[in-house]
Amino acid sequence: xxxxxxxxxxxxxxGLLLVILVALVTLPIYGSLYNVILVTSILMYANLTVSWVLxxxxxxxxxxxxxxxFGIGIYASALFLPTTGAVFPVLVVVLIGGLASSLVALGVGxxxxxxxxxYFAIFTFVLVVLIMELGIxxxxxxxxxxxxYVILVDNNVIFYTMLGIFVLVMLTTFFIRRSKFGLxxxxxxxxxxxxxxxxxxxxxxKVITFAISxxxxxxxxxxxxTKLTYVDPHVAxxxxxxxxxxxxxxxxxxxxxxxxxxxxALFAYLQETLQTEFPEIYMISFGFILVAVILYLPxxxxxxxxxxxxxxSGGKRAHT
Amino acid sequence: MPESIVTILDxxxxxxxxGSIYALIAMxxxxxxxxxxxxxxxxxxxxxxxAFCTLTLYTVVGINPLVCLAIVGPVIFVIGFLIxxxxxxxxxxxxxxxxxxxxxxxxxxxxFMFIIQNIALIAWGADYQAYTYLNFGVNIGGAIFSAxxxxxxxxxxxxxxxxxxxxARTRMGKGIRSAAQDATTxxxxxxxxxxxxxxxxxxxxxxxxxxxxxxxxxxTLNPFMGxxxxxxxxxxxxxxxxxxxxxxxxxxxxxxxxxxxVTKIDPSLSLAAHYFMFLPLILVRPxxxxxx
Amino acid sequence: MHILEGExxxxxxxxxxxxxxxxxxxxxxxxVGLIGPNGAGKTTLFNLIxxxxxxxxxxxxxxxxxxxxxxxxxxxxIGIARTFQTVKIFANMPVLQxxxxxxxxxxxxxxxxxxxxxxxxxxxxxxxxxxxxATPAGDLTLANQKRLEVARALATRxxxxxxxxxxxxLNHTEIAExxxxxxxxxxxxxxxxxxxxxxxxxxxxxxxxxxxHHGQKIAEGTPQEIATSKTVIEVYLGEQTNAxx
Numbered sequence: 001x002x003x004x005x006x007x008x009x010x011x012x013x014x015g016l017l018l019v020i021l022v023a024l025v026t027l028p029i030y031g032s033l034y035n036v037i038l039v040t041s042i043l044m045y046a047n048l049t050v051s052w053v054l055x056x057x058x059x060x061x062x063x064x065x066x067x068x069x070f071g072i073g074i075y076a077s078a079l080f081l082p083t084t085g086a087v088f089p090v091l092v093v094v095l096i097g098g099l100a101s102s103l104v105a106l107g108v109g110x111x112x113x114x115x116x117x118x119y120f121a122i123f124t125f126v127l128v129v130l131i132m133e134l135g136i137x138x139x140x141x142x143x144x145x146x147x148x149y150v151i152l153v154d155n156n157v158i159f160y161t162m163l164g165i166f167v168l169v170m171l172t173t174f175f176i177r178r179s180k181f182g183l184x185x186x187x188x189x190x191x192x193x194x195x196x197x198x199x200x201x202x203x204x205x206k207v208i209t210f211a212i213s214x215x216x217x218x219x220x221x222x223x224x225x226t227k228l229t230y231v232d233p234h235v236a237x238x239x240x241x242x243x244x245x246x247x248x249x250x251x252x253x254x255x256x257x258x259x260x261x262x263x264x265a266l267f268a269y270l271q272e273t274l275q276t277e278f279p280e281i282y283m284i285s286f287g288f289i290l291v292a293v294i295l296y297l298p299x300x301x302x303x304x305x306x307x308x309x310x311x312x313s314g315g316k317r318a319h320t
Numbered sequence: 321m322p323e324s325i326v327t328i329l330d331x332x333x334x335x336x337x338x339g340s341i342y343a344l345i346a347m348x349x350x351x352x353x354x355x356x357x358x359x360x361x362x363x364x365x366x367x368x369x370x371a372f373c374t375l376t377l378y379t380v381v382g383i384n385p386l387v388c389l390a391i392v393g394p395v396i397f398v399i400g401f402l403i404x405x406x407x408x409x410x411x412x413x414x415x416x417x418x419x420x421x422x423x424x425x426x427x428x429x430x431x432f433m434f435i436i437q438n439i440a441l442i443a444w445g446a447d448y449q450a451y452t453y454l455n456f457g458v459n460i461g462g463a464i465f466s467a468x469x470x471x472x473x474x475x476x477x478x479x480x481x482x483x484x485x486x487x488a489r490t491r492m493g494k495g496i497r498s499a500a501q502d503a504t505t506x507x508x509x510x511x512x513x514x515x516x517x518x519x520x521x522x523x524x525x526x527x528x529x530x531x532x533x534x535x536x537x538x539x540t541l542n543p544f545m546g547x548x549x550x551x552x553x554x555x556x557x558x559x560x561x562x563x564x565x566x567x568x569x570x571x572x573x574x575x576x577x578x579x580x581x582v583t584k585i586d587p588s589l590s591l592a593a594h595y596f597m598f599l600p601l602i603l604v605r606p607x608x609x610x611x612x
Numbered sequence: 613m614h615i616l617e618g619e620x621x622x623x624x625x626x627x628x629x630x631x632x633x634x635x636x637x638x639x640x641x642x643x644v645g646l647i648g649p650n651g652a653g654k655t656t657l658f659n660l661i662x663x664x665x666x667x668x669x670x671x672x673x674x675x676x677x678x679x680x681x682x683x684x685x686x687x688x689x690i691g692i693a694r695t696f697q698t699v700k701i702f703a704n705m706p707v708l709q710x711x712x713x714x715x716x717x718x719x720x721x722x723x724x725x726x727x728x729x730x731x732x733x734x735x736x737x738x739x740x741x742x743x744x745x746a747t748p749a750g751d752l753t754l755a756n757q758k759r760l761e762v763a764r765a766l767a768t769r770x771x772x773x774x775x776x777x778x779x780x781x782l783n784h785t786e787i788a789e790x791x792x793x794x795x796x797x798x799x800x801x802x803x804x805x806x807x808x809x810x811x812x813x814x815x816x817x818x819x820x821x822x823x824x825h826h827g828q829k830i831a832e833g834t835p836q837e838i839a840t841s842k843t844v845i846e847v848y849l850g851e852q853t854n855a856x857x
Contacts, residue, residue, distance in 0.1 A: 062423055118359060118419075118422055118426075118562075119558075121359075121423075121426070122359070122554055122558060125551075125554070126551060126554065126555065126595055126598055129547070129548075129551045129595060130592065130595035130596060130598075133591045133592040133595060134592050136588070136592075137588050137589055137592050140588050141586070141588055141589075180716050180717075180725070183709065183712065183713050183716060184713070184716075184717065186702070186705060186709075187702055187705075187713045190701075190702035190703060190704060190705060191700045191701070191702055191703075193664065193684075193696075193700060194696065194700035194701070194702070194764075195702075195713070196664075196683070196684040196685050196688075197662055197664070197684050197685075197687075197688055197693070197694055198685075198688055198693070198713055198714045198717055198718060198764060198765070198767075198768050199685050199688035199689045199714075199717035199718045199719070199768055200685055200713070200717045201683075201685045202685065239547065243427065243430045246427060247427060247430075250427070280442070281438075281442075283434055283437070283438040283441075284434070284435055284438040284439060284442075286434060287431045287432065287433075287434030287435035287438065288431070288435060289431075290427070290428075290430065290431030290434065291407070291428050291431035291432065291435075294411070294424050294427050294428045294431065295407065295410060295411065295428070
């Protein structure tokens with residue numbers, strides 16, 4: 001890459017980001033209700049995916065606990081924002097959802113983040129189902145409720161809250177990646193043993209990162225619940241939300257900060273379109289897309305575009 | 321016979337029944353993960369498909385559920401074999417390392433879970449369904465047991481033991497076991513590794529399918545029933561030591577007994593109890609009770 | 613002064629004693645060689661000192677303080693750094709970032725990023741990798757990867773450096789350079805313990821040598837004493853005869 005292209009890109013990126021942000025903030029003014037709702041669910045997936053990458057992408061620990069943290073956030077809303085009368089304002093509940101999730105993450109992380117490889121993935125996967133089962137048991141035996149209703153919140157409020165969380169999680173990721181803490185995370189992902197022997201407190205770094213990522217997942221769940229309006233343990237702790245962020249991250253590519261966002265946006269858009277156009281076969285086609293992505297796009301769409309670009313530009317840099 | 325002994329016998333038979341089904345499922349997953357290194361999230365879907373096919377074959381065509389074993393087992397075997405041979409072979413050869421292969425193949429099976437669940441949803445609908453077969457009482461020393469319970473128990477133990485003998489005694493079984501030890505060396509020694517791994521995945525899927533056939537006599541079915549069995553199978557193979565077939569068998573029986581006991585106390589807690597046992601265990605002995 | 617001491621250090625794997633009741637000490641400022649046939653327990657002893665493993669039983673003291681219960685990162689922060697037998701670099705990170713991680717988190721974790729960068733660059737300069745600072749570490753040759761590990765360890769500002777087979781797999785020129793490097797590290801005032809199979813290097817660089825065999829310390833002394841020690845020669849000859857048969 002030569003110098004002019006580099007500086008051009010440097011000034012291009014913040015400009016582009018500003019344009020996108022302005023377009024998003026003003027969306028409820030010029031966009032239709034459908035667009036606002038669509039972008040809200042894109043942002044929801046983007047939040048989960050970016051938070052997932054924040055922890056798993058850098059440390060190399062594949063967490064499947066996303067649905068657990070997301071679900072804890074959803075239940076925070078179900079408990080504190082019932083239709084019979086909200087206990088707290090929406091934003092406070094969003095905060096509660098995030099904090100509750102990160103507390104659980106601190107506990108779970110301290111216990112399990114010494115499990116290596118597939119064990120950590122298995123543990124977090126079982127954790128989601130366990131929390132769901134405990135939720136079902138609690139609702140059936142203790143509170144005698146099948147599900148709970150959450151108050152209706154204005155679509156624009158949901159949208160702006162989701163956008164707010166998105167901006168926060170992006171900024172957090174951006175600053176962590178550039179910080180000393182981010183260097184520690186990457187070192188752990190590269191070689192945990194070596195990282196510990198150069199003075200990095202690997203357990204602490206992993207647990208804190210896990211909790212930060214869980215915070216955003218919980219907050220996202222809390223505001224998402226107001227869109228769902230009806231919540232039960234099956235809805236809240238759906239394992240789908242553990243796997244989607246992983247697939248979206250792979251789809252977009254994890255090499256840089258915007259890959260996961262692009263992956264989430266494309267995937268969520270695809271999901272919404274399939275759901276409205278072909279409701280009968282949308283889930284099946286979705287499954288096929290998932291498998292195809294893993295088979296043919298191991299480096300994500302961005303990787304594919306880069307590959308194509310190299311081929312178009314004569315493959316001069318293909319071997320470096 | 322006194323009441324308490326009848327209860328104990330009842331729980332024991334029920335626990336063994338559940339345990340033998342678990343054992344089959346877990347042996348299947350153990351084969352898929354232990355040898356083929358695919359942690360199959362769609363494992364339970366093969367149980368669901370086996371169960372639904374039996375329901376249709378019995379209630380619509382009139383084929384005896386036990387005969388269904390001989391139909392469903394081979395068909396699911398072929399499907400599993402082909403999936404491994406095409407898809408996972410491609411993933412395995414293109415993955416930069418073992419961990420990447422394990423991760424990507426697990427994600428791919430999640431895609432399968434979706435596909436299979438939703439095909440079932442279109443084919444059989446979302447409602448709970450059931451049929452009755454051999455549902456009459458058999459008197460054993462004063463305690464009454466449903467005949468299908470005893471049939472399921474007999475068949476699943478038979479299949480489990482038969483399969484274990486196959487692995488231990490036959491040439492093909494030895495090929496599979498050597499591939500489980502070390503895939504590279506096995507392939508150097510003339511074992512066609514892609515073929516063996518495909519056999520493993522096929523057998524694993526077939527065992528789940530046959531467990532579904534048998535268990536369908538006693539449970540209500542719906543397209544989303546698979547996941548809970550996947551999770552239970554994962555728990556068992558972790559308890560039994562990842563990749564250990566005897567561990568999966570014993571672990572299945574133990575978990576079945578515990579599950580039955582908890583169900584007697586509070587049915588709504590039974591699944592939670594399964595999972596809850598697992599959490600402390602994986603922390604204390606991540607290599608499993610029987611793992612080295 | 614003894615910078616490092618071990619008393620009755622023992623480690624069992626299963627029923628097998630990898631390190632068995634070893635007493636040792638390291639003087640401030642010296643270069644100690646740790647030699648012995650394969651499987652003698654050398655790397656295990658390094659793992660015990662650097663807290664990757666915990667001795668049971670046994671005590672390890674650093675500057676007179678018991679460090680047996682510390683975690684690896686704490687060991688590094690009190691001034692003990694190490695390298696690895698099989699290199700454990702951060703392969704997808706640039707060379708400079710590898711070393712920067714060392715200077716950020718080593719003995720002075722509160723360091724500013726300017727200071728840390730200066731420290732890292734100085735370490736790279738010291739091992740002769742300045743020109744490759746921007747290269748991904750995974751693209752380096754083995755010899756340079758080993759140098760990078762040394763630079764990363766030095767960037768943590770250790771007082772004691774454990775070098776695990778710095779010279780294995782290197783050619784003659786590279787070995788000569790590595791010997792030079794060890795001497796320069798000692799001249800900086802860093803105490804060195806090195807596991808090495810290259811006898812020429814050991815005899816040339818070390819002030820004192822400890823010999824392990826089957827997890828036990830069988831000899832200890834100056835290079836001269838070790839070279840003429842009957843026990844040591846027997847052990848090494850025994851190994852060669854075994855390898856030959």
